[in-house]
Amino acid sequence: MLRVVAVEFKRSLLMLRRYPMEMVGQLIVITLIFYGLFLGARYIAGPAAQFGERLDALVVGYVLWTLALFAIGDLSWGLMNEAREGTLEQVFLSPFGPARVYMARNVAGLLLMLGLNLSILGLIMLLTGVRLDFSWAALAPLATVLLGAYGLGFLLGALALYFKRIQAFLNLFQFVLMFLIMTPFEQLHGPVRTAGFLLPMTPGAGQLRALLARGEAFDPDLFALALVSGIVYLAIGLWVFGRAVRIVKQRGLIGGY
Amino acid sequence: MAVLVADNLHKTFRAQGKTVRAVEGVSLRVERGEVLAFLGPNGAGKTTTIKMVAGLIHPDRGRVQVAGRDPHRDPWALRQLGAVLEGNRNVYWRLTPLENLEYFGVLKGLAAAEARRRGERLLERFDLSGKRSALTQQLSRGMQQKLAIAVSLIHEPALLLLDEPTLGLDVEAAETVKALIRELAAEGQAIVLTTHHLEVAQQLSHRVAIIREGRIVAEDLTDRLLARFSGDQYEIEVAGELDVARRTRLAALGAEALDGRIVFVGDAEGLWHVLEALKPLPILRVEKDRADLTKVFLKLIREDVRA
Numbered sequence: 001m002l003r004v005v006a007v008e009f010k011r012s013l014l015m016l017r018r019y020p021m022e023m024v025g026q027l028i029v030i031t032l033i034f035y036g037l038f039l040g041a042r043y044i045a046g047p048a049a050q051f052g053e054r055l056d057a058l059v060v061g062y063v064l065w066t067l068a069l070f071a072i073g074d075l076s077w078g079l080m081n082e083a084r085e086g087t088l089e090q091v092f093l094s095p096f097g098p099a100r101v102y103m104a105r106n107v108a109g110l111l112l113m114l115g116l117n118l119s120i121l122g123l124i125m126l127l128t129g130v131r132l133d134f135s136w137a138a139l140a141p142l143a144t145v146l147l148g149a150y151g152l153g154f155l156l157g158a159l160a161l162y163f164k165r166i167q168a169f170l171n172l173f174q175f176v177l178m179f180l181i182m183t184p185f186e187q188l189h190g191p192v193r194t195a196g197f198l199l200p201m202t203p204g205a206g207q208l209r210a211l212l213a214r215g216e217a218f219d220p221d222l223f224a225l226a227l228v229s230g231i232v233y234l235a236i237g238l239w240v241f242g243r244a245v246r247i248v249k250q251r252g253l254i255g256g257y
Numbered sequence: 258m259a260v261l262v263a264d265n266l267h268k269t270f271r272a273q274g275k276t277v278r279a280v281e282g283v284s285l286r287v288e289r290g291e292v293l294a295f296l297g298p299n300g301a302g303k304t305t306t307i308k309m310v311a312g313l314i315h316p317d318r319g320r321v322q323v324a325g326r327d328p329h330r331d332p333w334a335l336r337q338l339g340a341v342l343e344g345n346r347n348v349y350w351r352l353t354p355l356e357n358l359e360y361f362g363v364l365k366g367l368a369a370a371e372a373r374r375r376g377e378r379l380l381e382r383f384d385l386s387g388k389r390s391a392l393t394q395q396l397s398r399g400m401q402q403k404l405a406i407a408v409s410l411i412h413e414p415a416l417l418l419l420d421e422p423t424l425g426l427d428v429e430a431a432e433t434v435k436a437l438i439r440e441l442a443a444e445g446q447a448i449v450l451t452t453h454h455l456e457v458a459q460q461l462s463h464r465v466a467i468i469r470e471g472r473i474v475a476e477d478l479t480d481r482l483l484a485r486f487s488g489d490q491y492e493i494e495v496a497g498e499l500d501v502a503r504r505t506r507l508a509a510l511g512a513e514a515l516d517g518r519i520v521f522v523g524d525a526e527g528l529w530h531v532l533e534a535l536k537p538l539p540i541l542r543v544e545k546d547r548a549d550l551t552k553v554f555l556k557l558i559r560e561d562v563r564a
Binding site (some may be wrong): 004010014090091097252 | 352
């Protein structure tokens, strides 16, 4: 399976290289945003500003927002493109099966995005001489948020596989993501808090806020909840995607666009 | 053991209140080194059958075995199957031929280094080495099709499904692809070929199966099928004029003189009587009518429609 991740990483990298303008544009945007953050342009981080005023919180928040958006949308965009271009069925002919191939593709894409962001961040830190005081503890809830985001990514991927055209729905989903990441359910009480934490990504986002914005100590219980939430949503996403694969095979809809 | 056994496949699609019986009781068998031409008009159920064989569409009933394994239950059965599907690019246009071969090789279960090694060999064999680093989108249609076939062979599958492999190719590219198919079959590759180019099917196939409205209406060895549909009609060409007496005699034997040709419908013994009647005129040509696949196909499809 590692072979598939490696070859997907290579494919993603090659594809990125083959769209030079898109890559240059992406690099410029990431550089400008990080540079803006370093210069104190708080608003530039968008919804990530919710994670606090400090620069490290803004950076973590921005990286999370970018990766979560990518995690949720990349699979669906990929499936729609492949159905249109006529390579989807060849991917389905892999003995690894579509769920594992797309999981590998997700991991490869995440590594690529993370690598791109961290390289630029490192470069700017080097150029500006500014050092960030990262709270490494923040990486744990960040990972749980991404697990949940990939769960949602597979759910949307299931829709893309069946309906083939869900562009408008994907654009709308940005607002859902904003609601899930920005609403401070951890500061609410009673059934609203419980219901809020049942939603995808909310416990992890809450813990990030507690750590970065409010400077609270790492809460292992909240982390356990965030981890369970991430794993459960990923499992639900994979299960629904698997069902969608069975349904499109039943109805002969894999290649159609 | 047959490389492909498809047994009694059924598939019905339901959409917007309509029910379409796409495939009804189709069975296919392909042995090692055999090319099966799977023919039918548009909408007859060819692609649905091919996709059921490839595990891309679940049959409602029936079973598929590729090299003894069912692709609908055992995903590793796909290791024994390569496919070039019609209407698809099949490969990534923004990757080079070698990158495509490596990528799909790994997706079929090979190690990257092994996929690259086999990829290099296939590029050499398919005369694409010169284009190994060019983007696939920059290749000619014929080269793209050769690459798609090379990619489908990267994992050395037992069964190759080729859906319209010569569609949209110019004469030269089509000839190259045909030569490749012949070579592959000679090396023992089992191939299922669907095509609307019936002369291609006739040239390449060992056996033919014709599907109409979801059912197989004929399946036989290509030569046997052609012989079956070839009439008992002989055409004889002679030098010189036929006089009235000879014409009368020929007519009595059931032969007819038309524009310098004599057409006789009957058995071999009758033919000898006709030749006797023509004696001593020099005979330039005696030819038995032989059906081609187009004729057989149209006859079967039309007969079925009338039935």
